[in-house]
Amino acid sequence: MVMKILWCYLAILLTVSFGIVQGSNNVTYDGRSLIIDGNHRILFSGSIHYPRSTPEFDFSGRRDLVRFIKEIQKKGLYVTLRIGPFIESEWTYGGLPLWLSHIPGIVFRTDNEPFKINTCNGKRCGRTFKGPNSPNKPSLWTEDWTSFYQAFGEEPPHRSVEDIAFHVALFVAKNGSYVNYYMYHGGTNFDRTASAFVTTAYYDESPLDEYGLVSQPLWGHLKKLHAAIKSCSKTLLHETQTTFSLGKKQEVRTKNNTRVRKSRLNFSSSEKWKMYEEAIPNYDNTSLKANTLLNQISTTNDTSDYLWYTLSLLASSSVQSVLSVLSRGHVLHAFVNGVLVGSAHGSKKNPDFDLESNITFISGINKISLLSATVGMPNSGAYLERKVAGLHGVKINGTNLTNQSWGYQVGLLGEKLQIYTDIRSKKVQWNSLGSTTKPLTWYQATFDAPKGHNPVALNLGSMGKGEAWINGQSIGRYWVSFHTPSGIPSQQWYHIPRSLLKRSGNLLVLFEEETGNPLGITLDTVHIRSTIKRHG
Template sequence: MVVLHQKVVVERWWRCSFLALILTASLGAVHGGDVTYDGRSLIIDGQHKILFSGSIHYPRSTPEMWPNLIVKAKEGRIDVIQTYVFWNLHEPHQGQYDFSGRRDLVRFIKEIQAQGLYVTLRIGPYIESEWTYGGLPLWLHDIPGIVFRSDNQPFKIQMQRFTAKIVNMMKSANLYASQGGPIILSQIENEYGTVESSFHEKGLPYVRWAAQMAVGLQTGVPWVMCKQDDAPNPVINTCNSMQCGTKFKGPNSPNKPSLWTENWTSFVEVFGGKPYLRSAQDIAYNVALFIAKNGSYVNYYMYHGGTNFDRSASAYVITAYYDQAPLDEYGLIRQPKWGHLKELHATIKSCSKPLLYGTQTTISLGPQQQAYVFKSSSTDCAAFLENSGDMDVKIQFQNIWYQLPPKSISILPGCKNVAFNTAKVTVPSNTREMKSQIQFNSAEKWKVYREAIPNLDDTSLRANILLDQISTAKDTSDYMWYTFRFYHNSPNAQSALSVLSQGHVLHAFINGVLAGSAHGSPGDKSFIMENNVKLTPGRNYISFLSATVGLPNSGAYLERRVAGLRSVKVQGRDVTNQSWGYQVGLLGEKLQIYTASGSSKVQWESFQSSTKPLTWYQTTFDAPEGNNPVVLNLGSMGKGITWVNGQGIGRYWVSFHTPDGTSSQNWYHIPRSILKSTGNLLVILEEESGNPLEITLDTVYTT
């Protein structure tokens, strides 16, 4: 039992009225049309706001899914939808833009607007986001003298051009709040503070330039920089963390509000890694604490994660993105996370008046207990009673006794009755089930095409060095062949092969026959494949297939990253600097045999009882009845890529097990909007020796 201590510490966002008057006179409230801010919160149409936001990324779902996702967010008491802008998706080739389908940013924002929610637009244009190359288009790599995210003129020219294009597109559609639209915040750059020191004297000038450039575009709404303690005025520095209530240093000016741009609802998953499961109680506790400490905007990253379609995921990241968010990969509500946070939002909103306009008093209730009390009048009061300890405690507040569970906050809208406790979940949990609808267990249902193994004589691109895969393949494929000839004169057929690679996966072929495979892991930038291989007397053709599983997405000097083979030794002899032949991508990719038209360009064969590496599999299926999400169970496969009706539904890597021996992801989402009622074309590229006869098409249910 902990008894109330009489020591009172007064803290408020205007805690020094004299200082506040000086700051107001010199700086004033920052105006952005209908959106302004001061030291307490954003001000929209003249009203201070406490806002709850949820990240939903338009290209990680389909336009047909957007309305339902936004409706469910709104039902969860979300006020704002936050999204990045994906530069490499919109400008895959310099000067050639694409805003169609899943890329239709304007349509997405208008859908949000139609449902009465606000938007935070994180333009970046570097975004990280577990998106390949951090969202930067690979063609930037080839601009002479460029250094990404630095006080570097070639990069700044391109960054400003794309940022201005997005801003002007939003203005043309009247989407900024200053025009009557839903966008209330914009973001420039992304977590630059984590790498700024790596750029030395080129870091801070870049930050100042980026802020000035963004503000100069005159969006009419405030700009933010996350994880950027030195964000120049009037740009607001914001927090990204799971615990911004304790870890955020706070705004770098008393005239700026406390904003939390990324509250991670789980964490990104990688192939071979165990999922991180964050509880609804932990999220709610940290949100309540942030609000109690004068926070006024909390964004959940992600509220809906979605799917990394095609080859969009960054290095080693699985296809399902933030599946443990309040809305799962398919847009289904995940309980109790969704419901518990909904109740939290409603409770905090009921305290809006004292929170936004009252004076805050912090009262010690014990060694690990305290009360955050907000009063705006004799009747308007709200209190947050916190127990940061690991045991239940009984505390006295305003002559009333309260029981506080460990690591929890009780919210008292009238400073008397507990309306919500972060550790007490009243929402029933639900579970997700996959029900098999179609089994592809008949060999007659499948056709196969064996990918050709090229040798040196088949290649036209040659070099006497090992080429970098990233700068050579230019993100047109995950795959690149390295081929050479080796003359074997030893009477011993067994020879040692040693390869150092900075790709993610490597397959070695000797005279067209698989001789070994190896792969790296998310924590290693390189790996070594060492095998004893069988060579024939005389000339041998050695071919290596190097595969990247997404490009890197974070860190300084991204333009310097390399992938692929770095050194090769055969029988102890270094053959790194000899004549090599190269082929970017696979023949099946070049012919687009995963499409209806491309499929006819090759000779498909009947399925045999045995499976071989580098095989394309093709079949057709009818769409399951109903509206439940559709998924492909690839638990019997190894590693590869899948397409349905020509649409890439992502990479799979079932054979890369987590430490407990399970696959990182077995089920792969097929959005219903890409399905026809009958005759859907399924094509799978399998690198290893997976068994397609055990694949099933399932539908997803929650109970």
């Protein structure tokens, strides 16, 4: 995919000097700031990763970079373009195509001294940044973290608007001339693009939330701060600034808002749903064989989150045994003779985990099928090209089976057949919903788009873990069953861009790894409710 080979992030730039920018012919810098067409500029920018948003216009699959830039130019704004292929940004494998790791001797990231410039990334660069590595370079804050990304199983991060605004003002007061908010609008990790354990919603507490709605008081507070700095930008750029206090007994009024969700449709009727059970492969019907446990990343080649490890064992009689599996991540579902005997998973901080289950062998051939699932690839760190995932040890009653003959199946049958699309869903036999839910089940339903223009979200609070598609387009992984330490789902609502919806007859397809119940799903719209808050 083109976006994985060359992926960019864009920062829409607001100039804080005078005039509207209609195109610049010369950009240089000195120790005070960037210089655009001979004028020193203080710049504020906001990161927007355009593949994490759906355009109002036709950008041909979220990939038309040139047109995106031209739309920004029409508004008289600058663009700072960070070219890939490596971009980190919690994008799976950091935006690099996985096939690069197959090249012998390749190193993804090396120390290249001539191209270094120290800029600051973080929350409090006004205090922590010691300045650039040359007196002739400006002080740039390239990532002012408005919040932080969330990982499944971890509490949602939060940063106060007071903290953000204070440190921006402090940075400018200490010779800073460029601040980029990371993120200004986070958007959604569609498809399988999120890196390891990162939720589908990305930087949802940014000035513009996942749905593109304004987050108050953050958005309005920063807008007023930028206007204040713009009004005295000539003076600020003239020489080093000093700071002073306005004194006590000041009163400030701020706008605040709350995000409100309203249920528009529930899927509680079993007649709305059809189901298809994913086939569990066994050793005999796999085409790839190896006398070892293969690295999941290189075996799947980023074509699927899933890899089946299968093994056949002969037992002379029915016997109770213990299955022990060591995994380097991220999720494992173990089946013996087609029956689920155990599941386990790691976390963002500790992706490695063990599974130990009591199993019963029957007399004769026993079929062991282990489904290993990744939740995104790593996106940064040393030796990225050497990263591994999947199983690295299997024992039964203490007997090591690691070097037995294993059969492998990359991905799911439903993925291969693309049954999440309208046309290809007809290639399999869908059945009515049963009285009980089973693991590894595909679900299908149709619905009409909610009226109006408010953003739309799918409430998957009754589900477990899997992936969701709308009209053939993946809206990302879901993992509702992985709760935060406070006991709530890491992410319960999943954004459905209205650009993916038709007026009627929209196809919703879910692949559920666990035993979630689709009858509890609702389709909600999202809006904001504003209030005024007094401080003094």
